[in-house]
Amino acid sequence: MQVIDPAHGVAELCSALVAIDTTNQARGDAVGEREAAELVARVLADEAGLDPVLLESAPRRTSVVARVAGRDPGLGALLVHGHLDVVPADPAGWTVPPFSGAVQDGYVWGRGAVDMKDACASVLAVLRSWRARGVRPRRDVVVAFVADEETGGAYGAEWLVREHRALFDGCAAAIGEGGGFPHPAGGVRFYPVGTAERGTLHLRLTATGRGGHGSRPNPDNAVVALVEALARVAAHRFPVRLTPTVREYLVRTAEALGVPAELDSEAGVDATIARVGHAGRLAAGVVRHTMTPTVLAAGGAVNVIPPVAEAMVDTRVLPGGLDEVNAALRELLGPRVRHEVVVQADPVQAPFDSPWFAAMADALQAGDPHAVVVPYCLGGGTDAKAFSALGIPCYGFAPLGPAPDGDGYDHRAMAHAVDERVPISGLEFGARVLDRFLLQV
Known part of the structure; x- marks a missing residue:
């Protein structure tokens, strides 16, 4: 069996997604969501061997959903969701153009690099590696790349839950943005996992x-x-x-x-x-x-x-x-x-004393033996609010590894910021952790 690193090409995928301007203007319109969804669908179909479905809540407000069949159909499915839209970016003050997707100095640069096209790229890299490696997860994995998270999800997750609920039948838990990243403090490398919003x-x-x-x-x-x-x-x-x-x-x-x-x-x-x-x-x-x-x-x-x-x-x-x-x-x-x-x-709450949380902690600690994994509550919100309405426990788990030592990179400060960027080494770490979690949970 050919062994393929699940992190192979993840930076290039992230760069390609960032280079598609998917700015959500908060007026019920967005640019580029259709093109980003088509890119995702091509990777899922041509490289991961899946049958993605493109769904539009309004012209060009496009989401993509696909299901990976697991080895044990008796197990509940896991939903993995991420959003393709981004907030606006004024090029003034940026080191590189915000929609260049530049790969330089050990980072992928641009709007959406950490919120959250990095996580979307990790999911795509992992899924296409499974086909090359000939592996399947224990349980079904449903992947949803959605529109419109940045302005509340009316054209994305909320619409999918209302109009295409059957796509998420059998999902016993979900993971999405809002956790799994390093947060060093006092000499300890914490990895918060979102269990509430x-x-x-x-x-x-x-x-x-x-x-x-x-x-x-x-x-x-x-x-x-x-x-x-x-x-x-x-x-x-x-x-x-x-x-x-x-x-x-x-x-x-x-x-x-x-x-x-x-x-x-x-x-x-x-x-x-x-x-x-x-x-x-x-x-x-x-x-x-x-x-x-x-x-x-x-x-x-x-x-x-x-x-x-x-x-x-x-x-x-x-x-x-x-x-x-x-x-x-x-x-x-x-x-x-x-x-x-x-x-x-409504607020979101998921149990932190669950096998799901334990599996996330195990995957993070396998990648970083010094990881201290803690549950935390997000101050804002994500598409978890829409999916939790289906009775699905939702976790913030989009793993990412530490930046190179000594460069002062602050992951949490990057979202919606000028010079948003994600370390390539962190991306690769995250893809490997995600792969381990999805195959073992």
Whole structure:
């Protein structure tokens, strides 16, 4: 049997995907998703020997799904999902053009290199290696490369779940972006695996009042009512609420670093986060609900008081906390400002004491014997929110290896950033870890 490295050509695949501009403009349109999906489908069909299906929720909003038959049809399938769209990139300030897919200095450069065309390339490299090696996974593996994750998934994962649910029949778990990367802290190489996500609650606030001339006193000014309410929202700090994942993360990181974990009080939690240093960054934002004003819209002329003022607030909710957030909103906004829900997606929770998590840890530790694998909660959201609605436990596991020593590379800082790039050595590590996990789980 010919032995093919599952990481063979992964950098070239990543480069080819990055070079296709799949910018999602957040207006219900995107460029390049169709071309990226066609590239993925060609690799799946021509090199991995699969039968991919291309599905469009709207013209050129294209996703690709394929199923690999496992050796044991009695086992539940595993869903592996990734997204093909990216956020916009202004070329100003970039070392290389953001859609060049440049391969240089040991990195693949460009928008999407870490969010998340690197992971998509790893999946493709692994699947095509299986055909060359003549190997099959124990269980069915369903792969989904989807559109529109960056603006919530209405044209991608959400649409697939609603309109093509049968494609995911029998899936017992899922993996996607949001974990499996190195996060060094205090001399320890942590690899966080996502076992939870906060819920998303995007709100539109509207204040109404009496319009008039800007030179005349007006106690019914909608702009004033809105900004006063926003100031209360921005200043509000919810109490600490430790979910099982966040508690376990703090316990394990503190133990690995040899510091005490005091988790029975708010002060103790804050002190523990401070003690674990750099590792505390993954917990600091997810021990509370948060509400962040992000958009303001009112008026059009400096001498005219508008009758309506609006704002958007990005609210993130921990599991079980929706009633608490709604009660706070009623108190903070007051009678003159109303709110409506624009986007709502429930929190995600998956067990960290499961065979799935154990298999991820085993695969990471086989690749890096110094790996300390910990569960963690994502502060934002992924397509896991859509797939978890099918009752599928969803994990953030898109493995990536360390960057070359001493270059100061920070993987978490790369997403959506200028000069986004991924180390080739990390890509190759990730493909080998993914291969081990998919074949053994």
